[in-house]
Amino acid sequence: MNNTAxxxxxxxxxxxxxxTVFQPIVSLRDGEIHGFExxxxxxxxxxxxxxxxxxxxALAYNRIWDLDDLCRSTALHTIREQSSFSKNHHLFLNINPNIMKNDQFSFYFxxxxxxxxGIKPNQIVFEITERDSVTDMERFKNTILHFKSNGFRIAIDDAGAMYSGLNLITDTQPHYIKLDRRLIQGIDLGKLNFALVKGLAEFCRISNIFLIAxxxxxxxxxxxxxDLGVPFAQGYFLRKxxxxxxxxxxxIKKIITDFHKSKHNVFGNPSANSYIANICTPTETISMGMRVERVLDKLKADPDSIGFCVVKDGxxxxIVTKLHVTLxxxxxxxxxxxxxxxxxxLMDxxxxxxxxxxxxNEVSKIAMSRAQEKLYDFIVVTKNDKYLGTVTIKDLLQKTTEIEVIKAKYENPLTGLPxxxxxxxxxxxxxxxKKTFGILYLDxxxxxxxxxxxxxxxxDRVIKLLADILVSYLPLGQFVGHVGGDDFVAILNSEDLHYYCEQVSNEFQRKVLHHYSPxxxxxxxxxxENRLGITEKFSIVSVSIAGIYSQCLNGTNMIELTEKLARLKKKSKRQKESNYLLIEM
Structure with missing residues (x-):
């Protein structure tokens, strides 16, 4: 750098x-805004x-404190003027870790x-970038602990951009991990970054850390x-x-909500039973100021009590459990x-x-990954960060078992489809x-x-790719199932059939190329070798679709329907100019 710079x-x-400009961080469960960076x-x-x-x-010429302070104060003054920033929103502030551990920063922030x-500490999320090296890790860890104890939240930014990220994550135990955009680009093409993000998503679920793409x-x-279960995201597609x-x-909200409705769709209706709120029970709460003696009396008076949540301002x-207090x-x-x-x-x-x-099922994974001494503690359920109720391990295990039995009975284990x-x-x-509908047989x-x-x-990856495409383009309230192997069935309204076939075929043809060698x-x-053992050339895989549609499949029984589909399937595979064949009955 020269003097001009x-x-x-x-x-x-x-x-x-x-x-300051603000980019929203969006919940991938319902499309609502979680916060702003x-x-x-x-x-x-x-x-x-x-x-x-x-x-x-600024870092090279010892101006990082002044620049960091200017950017942060500008952000806070700007957000104060934004009436749409609510108490349920979080403000994500980028900060150099060596600034954060400075005593002066801890003193005034x-x-x-x-x-x-007009902001509370639990609304502030410090984004610590993985690109910035930490010169004194022990001191930095103490700083993180200080801010956490005062209600602030911590995020590791640009995870995956450098090689030190895993150490930084284990040392800071953050509330959030933000995935570097280079891990997200092309993730839908089934490359190595897909496997990396899948592993990180599983790690975050077990560790009770929120992942942001x-x-x-x-x-x-x-x-x-x-589909991977990443809870939050930001980017130009969502909002610049x-x-x-x-x-x-x-x-954008409709894309997100429709995806989940389709994902949980078996008979055209989303399954509300799969969410933890379904088995959550409102239980008695106590204040932070209640004396220990009084809490013991309440526990003794109710032998069935699981304990209490200690609540302040909602x-x-x-939490207080009998075992924790007794010990x-x-x-x-x-x-x-x-x-x-x-x-x-005394509270935990x-x-x-x-x-x-x-x-x-995600809650169950988190609960079962706890240390042995906490394995049977009840789980707290919140809504907009406010207390909603609790779930006992007994209720959680019973519901998890019920869901797994249903899945084993009704779902294909590879794709999760009916x-x-x-x-x-x-x-x-x-x-x-006697509904008006069309039925597609795909392989x-x-x-x-x-x-x-x-x-x-x-x-299996190619089969899963087709399953994901079938679900992503499925109109709301329609049905797709997995017969087995590479065979699928979709049932749609007649007017949706041609568009669905074109979109599925084109998208599969584009993405499957990434599953071949250069x-x-x-x-x-x-x-x-073909099925007769003769060696020959085979072109790139494609989707074959056979379909039947009518204003009403009146008088047709199951056997007749499946026989007609089987004949059409063979005919569609012989076509040269199109990957799908639809016959009106």
């Missing part, structure tokens, strides 16, 4: 030539207009300081992230950064020492708290009700040969 940096800081932009013509270059220059902006730019990437706070467009600060007051002087103390002195602040919309039993029931239902051309060359694991793609074929 330094002079421009000093000018930007001295003249406060910085503005504050992003800094230079307001004057400058060689340092690129934010990354701006901060690198307090609850009292935030009051002038950055840089979402296409609907297909969004669908893939929702802007100086004013904006709601998410209704079209938020759960800790703490046991001993020669335990009761005498604590009986007149407030329960806040290390407890599991989950959002009411979290799926039951299996043969449900498909048959669905077809009978439509025939009996993959040359799948056996692909499987022989690339192996079962890659074959050499085979260049040739345009693979060499394998």
């Amino acid at each position: 330094v002079n421009e940096l000093d000018k930007i800081i001295g003249e406060r030539q910085i503005k 504050a992003l800094s932009r230079v307001t004057c013509p400058s060689l340092l207009s690129n934010p990354e270059q701006l901060f690198q220059t 307090t609850r009292q300081y935030l009051e002038q902006f 950055e840089g979402v730019e296409t609907q297909s990437e969004l669908h893939c992230l929702m 950064p802007a100086e004013q706070l904006h709601e998410i467009d209704d079209g 938020r759960v600060k800790g 703490n007051i046991s001993g020669r002087y335990g009761f005498s020492l604590y009986q007149h103390q407030p329960i806040a002195q 602040s290390d407890f599991i708290s989950v959002d009411y919309r979290m799926p039951i 299996g043969n039993l449900v498909i048959e029931q669905k077809m009978k239902q439509y025939l009996l009700e 993959i051309n040359h799948f056996k040969e692909y499987n022989d060359v690339y192996g079962f694991e890659n074959g 050499q085979d793609l260049e040739k345009g074929y693979i060499i394998a």
